[in-house]
Amino acid sequence: MPKRAKMPAGGGGGGGDLMKQIQQMQSKLAEAQSKLDDMEFEATSGGGAVHVVLTAHPALKTISIQPDAVDPDDVEMLQDLIMAAMNDGLEQVRSGQMQQLAGLAGGLKIPGMDLG
Numbered sequence: 001m002p003k004r005a006k007m008p009a010g011g012g013g014g015g016g017d018l019m020k021q022i023q024q025m026q027s028k029l030a031e032a033q034s035k036l037d038d039m040e041f042e043a044t045s046g047g048g049a050v051h052v053v054l055t056a057h058p059a060l061k062t063i064s065i066q067p068d069a070v071d072p073d074d075v076e077m078l079q080d081l082i083m084a085a086m087n088d089g090l091e092q093v094r095s096g097q098m099q100q101l102a103g104l105a106g107g108l109k110i111p112g113m114d115l116g
Contacts, residue, residue, distance in 0.1 A: 025104055032100040039096055043089035050081040056100075058093040060086070 036056040044051045049069035053061040063085075069078055 028104050036097060036100050041089050041092040041096060043085045043092060045084035046081040050085045052085045052089050054089040054093055056093055056096055058090060
């Protein structure tokens with residue numbers, strides 16, 4: 001019968017260190033989430049004809065449309081302007097989220113895995 005390797009007392013492998021790292025990461029994640037909750041992202045299209053403000057959740061907070069952008073004979077143009085502003089705003093949200101969350105796992109040392 002093969003011999004089993006003995007594990008050091010205390011669970012072995014620095015389990016306490018891993019828990020400490022996880023707690024630090026949770027704290028950093030909560031801080032990043034708090035910052036994201038306060039962030040707003042603005043985007044415009046059509047030279048300011050359409051202006052949107054989004055939160056980091058993402059959610060549309062406000063939308064402003066200049067009266068001269070409303071042409072009943074060209075509804076498609078207004079739809080395109082709204083879509084362009086929203087897509088730009090959503091891209092800003094994604095970028096802001098990534099900026100806040102980047103590096104959270106950096107430095108976390110799990111045996112057999114390189115996270116930073």
